Amino acid sequence: MGPGDAGCVSAERLASELQMFGLDCEEAAYEKLAELCPLYRRTEDQLVAELVAFSNNTGKVYLTLENLASFENEFLNKRRAKARHGATKKDSGHQGTWDIVSIQELIEVEAKEETLLNSYTTPSKGSQKRSVSTPETPQSKRNVSATRSPHLLFSPSSFSPSATPSQKYSSRSNRGEIVTSFGSTQGMSWSGKGGSGSLRVKVLDASRAITGPYKSMFQKLSDIREVLTCRIEELGCELKELHKIEAFSPISVPAQEPVTLLGQIGCDSNGKLNPKSVILEGDREHSLGVQIPVDLSELKEYSLFPGQVVVMEGTNTTGKKFIATKLYEGVPLPFYQPTEEDGDSEQRMILVACGPYMTSDSVTYDPMIDLMSVINRDQPDVCILLGPFLDAKHEQVENCQLTTTYEDVFRKYLWMVIEGTRSSGTHLVFIPSLRDVHHQPVYPQPPFSFPELQKEDQKRVHFVSDPCSLSINGVILGLTSTDLLFHMGAEEISSSSSTSDRFSRILKHVLTQRSYYPLYPPFEDTSLDLEHFYSHAQLPVTPDILIIPSELRYFVKDILGCVCMNPGRLTKGQVGGTFGRLYISRQPAHTSERKSPCTAAQVVKI
Known part of the structure; x- marks a missing residue:
């Protein structure tokens, strides 16, 4: 059997x-190697690195089944035993607590460590209720508490010295305060069923969804021009109909009669x-991409942005x-029409x-641990978690104070959230952010x-892309x-006589622009891949609910x-922030007759 026949x-x-x-x-050893990776929680690279170390120590350059058995007993099993007895990452070539095979082993290790520390403590003055533990009669609260406690699942001291x-955050006094509401929230219990029943969570039009990393920064100028042109022509066709x-006029041709132009706003x-700096860049079919300055003095109402x-x-x-006298407004796409395949219409x-x-x-x-307590208490059917999860703007990230890799911190965090909410049955949806320091920073x-x-689990x-159109039972x-x-x-x-706010x-x-990011050029810290943008960042339908988090003030409209x-951000600097909940x-x-599927919504202080 060759290496390609190992089964994976x-x-x-x-x-x-x-x-x-x-x-x-x-030849017979490749299948054994493939089994060792999941058994000892190693990636291919990690297992190969340990095999190289084993080969250098023993002088065995040709690996047989007998040699692999020796490698497993003398190398892998010893490291697992060290991890079970609280060995730190310095004692192993594989960093962090991932040497521990299961969550229960991590709980046992940390319980033993706390028991040992408690055995050397004495009651404080005035405290007569605290019992003194000894190594012979250990008493640890962790053995009594629930084994799924989030505090046991995550130990930040392993990757940060401070x-x-x-x-x-811990001294805040407004926990659980409702800061804004939408719909009929009177008498709502705000508890779900933990994803029970025929709950169907899926990406709308999964065939076009981004499923993995891709090469960015390889865009040709001609391809960028093609994407922008196609977008102008498609929206222009909808507006024309x-x-x-009747027809669009070319930008560069003088005309004594009023004309109608199609184009893209620029600066x-x-x-x-x-x-005073607005220009209109014409489409390819009628204007060959020619630009012309726009005078807005005759327009009573307008709201414009680049792109x-x-x-x-x-x-x-x-x-x-061009002296503009009228601005034609667009219309959104139609809403999605649910089918019987989308599951029940239960709340x-x-x-x-x-x-x-x-x-x-x-x-x-700590804010995430508090949120997990809310999840386990209320058991929502779906919990949507948007990044950043390891923020590139965090003080310890910017000052390079973390002692392990960003990827390790993030994976431990994911492990904590998934394990800590398993008993609730809630569906978890993870969405990355451009501020996630460990992830591909391209939109x-x-x-x-x-x-x-x-x-x-x-x-x-569910791990989805940013942006994403998600279907939850047809909503x-x-x-x-x-x-x-x-x-x-x-x-x-903008210029308007009405009282419309900027958010609206x-x-x-x-x-109406039918895009998750209609701004072009993009914001200065946003890396935009226009080819994938055209395929994956356009609205397929008008969503029933649009979640659009921001540093700006929370709202529901x-x-x-x-x-x-x-929903706001879960933290605002050193203080707690907000989260949202919907029925x-x-x-x-x-x-x-269509009615809004969102019957009630609230934004709540963490």
């Missing part, structure tokens, strides 16, 4: 890695857009300047939270990868962790029939 891809990778280090195996809880426009310089596809009517007597509870999940002065994830962003996910744990949620409200709010200009205008643009929520209940399939 890992055997092929092991064979190539071993050959690179000058090691060879007999893992102390935030004093400001909607407003019954005439590198600065911020203002009413916005618009149809304008006005005069262009010289071909050098479901959804909890939504956005990172950071730790305060800026600590790495203890659209591929989903997280977590190969250590156990089989029992695979049905309830469509538009999800993005990118702070689009802040990005567009810094660029949008921006959200309306998102729906109904915009053109879509319920838009900014959804869609109408049965084939119902003609």
Whole structure:
């Protein structure tokens, strides 16, 4: 049997890695190697590194089944035994607590450590109730408490020398305060069923979803131009049909009569857009991409931002300047029509939270542990967690104070959340952020990868891309962790006699421009891959609920029939922030009159 017959891809990778280090195996040993990886929780690279160390120590360069048995007994089993007795990462070539095979072993190790520490303590003055433990009669509270306690699942001291809880966060006094509400929230119990019943959580149009990392920064200028042009033409065609426009005129041709132009809003310089710097970049079919300055003085109401596809009517007597007199507004896409395959129309509870999940002065994830307590208490059907999970703007990340890799910290965090919420049965949806220091910083962003996910969790744990259109029993949620409200709010200009607020205008643009990120050029810290953007960041339908977290103030609004929520961030610097919760209940399939599936929503202090 050759390396390719081992039954899984890992055997092929092991064979190539071993050959690179000058090691060879007999044919029957490849299958044994493939079994050792999941058995001892090793990746191919980690197992090969340990095989190289074993070979250097023993002088065995040809690995037989007998040699592998020796490697397993003398090398792997000894390291596992050290981990069970509380060995630190310095005692092993595999860093961190991942040497411990199961969560129960980690609980036992930490319980033994606490028991040993308690045996050397004495009661404080005035405390007569505390019993003194001795090594002969150990008493540990961890043995009595629930084995799924989040505090046992995560030990930040393993990757930070200053893992102390935030004093400001722990001393907050407004826990559980409801800061805004939407819909009929009177008498709501705000408890779910833990994902029981026929709950179906899936990505809408999964065939077009991003499933893994991709190469970015390889875009050709011609391809970028093609994407922008196609977007202008597609929206222009919809606007032309909607407003019954006969034809679009070319930008550069003077006309004495009023003309209608199609194009994209831009700025005439590198600065911020203002009413005097607006230009219109024409489409390819009618204007060959020619640009023209726009005079907005005749427009009574407008709301414009760079990248916005618009149809304008006005005069262009010289071909050098366009005086706009009318701005045609777009319309959103139709809503999704549920079918019998989407499951029942039973009322479901959804909890939504956005990172950071730790305060800026600590790495203890106390806010996330408090959120997990809410999850286990209320048992929502679905919990949507948006990044950042390990924030690139965190003090200890910026100052390089972490003692282990970003990936290790994140994986321990995931492990904590998944294990700590298993008893609730809640479906978990993880969405990355461009601020996640351990993940690919490109928009659209591929989903997280977590190969250590156990089989029992695979049905309830979902890793999706940013952005994502998610279907929960036929109710469509538009999800993005990118702070689009802040990005567009810094660029949008408007003039209006009405009292519409900026949030509502921006959200309306998102729906009518039919894109999760209609701003172009993008915000200065956003790396945009336009080819994948065109395929994966366009709205397939108008979502029933749009989750759009931001640094700006939390809200819940109904915009053109879509319920838009900014749940805020779970932490704000050193203090606690907010999270959101919703009740959804869609109408049965084939119902003609549409009603909002979001029956109630609240934003709550953590």
